[in-house]
Amino acid sequence: MEEKFDCIIIGAGVAGLAAAMTLARNNMKFLLIEKGEFAGSKNVSGGVLWGHDLAKLVPNYWEEEDTGWERFINHRRLTFMDDEAAFSVDFKSSHFNEPPYSGVVVLRSKFDRWLAGKVQDAIDESDYAMDSFIATNIKVDEVLMEDDKAVGIRTGEEEFHAESVIIAEGVNNLLTRQVGLQDDYVPADHVLTGIKEIIRYDQEVLENRFQLNGKSGMSNEFVGYATDGVEGGGFLYTNKDTISIGLVLGLKDLREKEKSPHDVLNHFKAHPVIADTIRGGEVVEYSAHVVSSGDMQIMPKKLYKDGLLICGEAANLLMNAGKAIQGMDYAMRSGILAAETIVNAREHNDFSSETMKEYRSALDDSYVMKDMRDFQDAVHMLHQPAMYKNVPNLMCGLGKKFFTIDNKPTKKARKLMSEAVKEHSSWWELIKVGIKGAKSL
Amino acid sequence: MSSLLTHIAISDGKVKRASLEVLSRCKELAGQHGHTAEAMIIDPDAAEYVDRIKEYGAEKVYLVEDPIFKNHINIPLLKALNSVITQANPYLVAFASTESTKDILGALAAKQDAAVLSDVSTFSLTDNGVEATRPVMAAKILSDTQAKGDQILVSVRSGSYDLIESPSDPEIITVDFNFEEHELKATLREVLGASGDKIDLSEAETIVAAGRGTKDDKGQALIEELADVLGAAIGASRALTEAGIMDPSLQIGQTGKVVSPQLYIAVGISGAIQHVAGMANSKVIVAINKDPDAPIFDIADYGIVGDLYKVLPPFIEELKKIKN
């Protein structure tokens, strides 16, 4: 006999796992399908998972023995670079030390597997212990639609039916396009590539170098020289005994400047300040992956249809407004909201758009869409040369003047500032950026 | 004082070099620890090979002669080994790690209730056993391993030790052996494609290894020509044996053979760890691959980035010139 599920979730990334956990906890009969050999196997990304939602999915996760996460963030740094200097805004506070943490660093291949294990536990405790599944190494080829209502999925020759389908396939959202919610053509200037290296150290060396204490960790974002004149930014996160260091770069700009992401990364790592920071480690992994720009223009027109919801980066829910990349937390929240909508639909036995659209409004009311709306300007600003060239140069220029002491009469900071501005930009330019910045952040 | 007994493998009427490597090592250890190095030959014409063994210092040579050993069949071989071991009562029995050895080693250990270490790359004696290194995790790393017991079996990867000549005048002991048809539970029906005249990979000085990149006829022809010029043995990656393009006995790597030639030329091979597991001990490695990032280049002494169809013809021509 062919069984019908309440829901089929496509993709066991952060969004899919969050949705699955929520469904399991609410006694739903569902199928979570992942094309990778195991949850996380296909996932190169990794970085800081911001916010408190993880604690909702896995209460007291910080008490766990075998944790899926690496370190919690209590030290943040934003660095502006020119070709020889780095000017940082540095903030560390013990108020971050109390769980639930406001940010934990994760390595996805580990984190996703761990979370999938938790979901399996939740399934085993649910009424559908024998009828809900996490299936890996299975690629969904098609979402089955009947007069514009999602009724199941096809993988190879096999078809499976469900009241509803949640697409959580990530940024490369082919199925979202198949169901007609995203145009096939996404302009290149809306696509970024993220590249990342994992560098291993002796754990003690790492902890001393970054002043880490126990499970505390640091996140550092970079603007300027980091990207060798290509639009984008850099990041460095401390894991247990490795660091993740990488860049998020504009694809179009890369093409125009004929640079390969890998070269830009090496350029970044060669910067005197970075070179000192990462000295002595051994590169154990290199990976590259597309990241959506977080520009709302490329968000699917709609995030639902009859019996269908789209969450996570498949819906281009991501923000990269300079001070942090937020994609995983958006994915997690949207996955939870999508699943809650399905639970609700099950109760009223109505999986039509009428119920599905609750997901959109829940998302709109959440911090996710609020932020995405409010920080659009910041997102756009990041893509302006002013942001990744002039400003960092100016900051470093000022820094050099301000911190250099060379038996000459010391000038007032105001004067230094105006000198720096003249060299690297213009007051007018700066005022524009300043006003924009003030508005956008 | 006890004895270290080396099994001498015979193939195509020749003593396998790998067995002599093991004998050489045992002789060395016997010297260091005041034991005697002994050897056994199990073959229809075992006696013919004694002279060869003499050069490597065996003090006793046990012979088991019976037509049944013409081909490898595990049950009679086990019986023969058992009778020799019972008679010689050695402390250590050492084998070259051939397919025939792999076929009987576990069963023999269970029969003798002996501790066993298979496929070691080095081994030595301690006061209460044997210490050995074994490549593990697809030969990515080494494990230090110990075996304790009254009797210990080891099988040794070919190329792990050099031959050390030390002529001796061994005592020859013929072990009587009889084998009834009915004991032969299994029946060997036939042996397919025994590579009679082909050069034995595990002993080859030069190997040309072909990978997926060479899978069409043109590629295969180039491989043969290259091997010809160099008088090399031809090996293959799994991609080709799997596809039935090359004889499975030519597979080099974790599933296939372990080789350690002077020169290894990998053509159109990516260098997956399971392949590298079988050839990383080659003296000089040459890689020809069109993908500059292919992992094979990480271990190659000479890497040629390019299309093998363009590189091989001039390469072969140049080698011809050099040869004569």
Add this chain to the structure above:
Amino acid sequence: MKFYVCIKQVPDVNAPIQIKEGQLLQDTDRMILNAYDASAVEEALKLTEDHGGEVEVVSVGPAKTTEAIRKALAMGADKAVHIETDGNRNFDSASYAEILAAFFEDKEYEVISCGKQSQDTDAGLTGGMLAEKLDLPYSTNAVGLDIENDKLIVKRQGDAGQEMIALPAPCLVTCSNDMNEPRIPSLKGIMQSKKKPVETIKLSSIGIDESTLEPQTQVTGYREKPARQAGEKFEGEPDELAKKVANLLDEEANAI
């Protein structure tokens, strides 16, 4: 025919590993079904599909071994036995063979099928040991299997050629992954696997006292291999590259 396939869960050799104070650490403690066992399962499935019969998998290992067992069931095996051991003990092939022999003592079967070796240790011993303990005719390194009446026909990869061997049942065979391409479990297979019977038994129930199981061999530590330095990598005009390297091989490496 009734096939018992002995399957082992092993660390994924492709996952990044590191060595700390002689201990082997796996970044993601990923365990997989030994590739050679997957081939053994695949072949048993094919043969029972054509000739009828049943495939039961047996695995000795700690609680989390269930992952590998599920994989085999998802491929199509009918049922499974999990002989549970204490996760903190390391056993060698001989110990596992002893445990398996105790298990098979009172079992009915035509064929016991093993992998030719464990993917992580390459020991290649358990199968032969088990055959000896159970006094079964056996063959190793099979690259092909077939059934003829009550006989198992084994194509074995020898040193040189391939040996065609007929084994009367009951018998034991160890399988090479050159035998077949193991099927990737279908979604249906994965779902069905959950409902298939898995019997978990304790060592004591087959008359073995774990505390007295003393392996005769022990790993005392792990080491990096003396790394092989990458040499020169030449790019450019094929003709020149070919000439250059050929001559380097002759003069510099004198390997010709």
